[in-house]
Amino acid sequence: MTPDRDREARAILARNDRGGYTVPTAGLYPYQWNWDSVFAALGFAEHDTDRAWTEIETLFRGQWDNGMVPHILFHQIDPEYFPGPNVWKGTGPIPSSGISQPPIAATVVRWLVGRHPGGEPRARQLFGPLMDWHRWFMTWRNEGGAIVVTHPWETGRDNCPDWDRPFAAIEPDGITSYHRRDTSEVQTDERPNSWEYDRYLYLVKLGAESGWDEAHLKDTTPFRVADPTMTFTLLRATRDLRALAERWGQPVAELDGWIAEMEAGADRLWNDEIGAYDTLDIRSDAHSGVISNASFLAWYAGVGGDRMLAHFDRIAEATRYYVPSTDPAHPAYEPRRYWRGPVWAMLNMLIATGLGEAGHADRARALTENTRDLIARKGFAEYFDPRDGAPLGGQTFTWTAAVWLAWASPTTGRLTWAA
Ligand code: DGY
DSSP states (O other): OHHHHHHHHHHHHHHTBOSSSBOSBTTTBOSEEHHHHHHHHHHHHTTOHHHHHHHHHHHHTTOOTTSOOOSEEOSSOOTTSSSOHHHHOOOSSSOBOSSOOOOOHHHHHHHHHHHOGGGHHHHHHHHHHHHHHHHHHHHHSEETTEEEESSGGGGSOTTOGGGHHHHHTOOOTTOOOOOOSHHHHSOGGGSOOHHHHHHHHHHHHHHHHTTSOHHHHHHHOSOOEEOHHHHHHHHHHHHHHHHHHHHTTOOOHHHHHHHHHHHHHHGGGEETTTTEEOOEETTTTEEOOOOBGGGGGHHHHTOSTTTTHHHHHHHHHHSSSOOBSBOTTSTTOOTTSGGGSOBOHHHHHHHHHHHHHTTOHHHHHHHHHHHHHHHHHHOSOSEEOTTTOOEESSSSOHHHHHHIIIIIOTTTOOOOOOO
């Protein structure tokens, strides 16, 4: 079975390749998504290093003057996707959304250049743009070292229960009728509901009306939530950027400052009541009280020691396939609905990486094997039901194929991050 999965994974990357960039899956997501694309680069690196670099370079062609790298680049207009460029009104060099996504790129660039030193000149070209992107986060999205988002889509965890309370405080004025396209591709019970969707569009409208003015949004938007996905991936990526800076004799003082700030800021995400990292709503100063798969990115960020270990073991025991995107013990857990329960392979790769680096090799191995078994049996779905591994959402999905090739496959998966 396994060799077929390798071949299928490569075929999925080839099928979703639009020439210089990869779509997450045809139909549902017909554009270049930021972190999807960086995971795709890892998959390509297994058999085509040149194509891996191109993927990241194409993403950075969409970088805005203020340093932000958008979550979607609308390279070729596809009227089947909503909300498209006319709704977002991005202000960068390529039509785009107006928000960003978890910064995995510096980490992957470091890994790529470590494994293929021939890519050194291309990596060096990306160093300045990566610094500008990280500086954008530290300037506009920094609340005492915890990194905030201004839209749930920015975290990638679109409809997780963390947003329920901040969303309940929002009245989506002026959002009347619109035609969702995602629910014609995927069953309704596997996607966000319309109460959430109204609020997603309301936040897009607020941003677009301001011309994506971060200073203005910082003061006015009702949605400003510090998030473990953003904080932990940015902290990790900044450590990797620092390693690159050292390698090339670049100054590291600014990077050291950011790392120290985020190490302290990570504590703001610690919720004593549940003994776990979760989100912190800056507007109401309230934690969500939800343990998510993003809570377990603490090891990947190099913080927290063993603080999350007991929750990890409990949740790993609770479902056949793990790590579910919401704690199964939480009342909002829905095992089929997108980020309210299902398992996501690329998050598992980051969690396992962190576990391994933190000295929990046994747990890292068990999680890797669990994900390997899941994909080997169920294929390359966007996400999976933790109870039986049922494939959900989009099929022939780029990031599931990519993390199979880079990490989960027994024959090709060779991922070790610290190069
Ligand atoms: C969607 O279209 O549902 C995406 O998750 C937005 O990034």
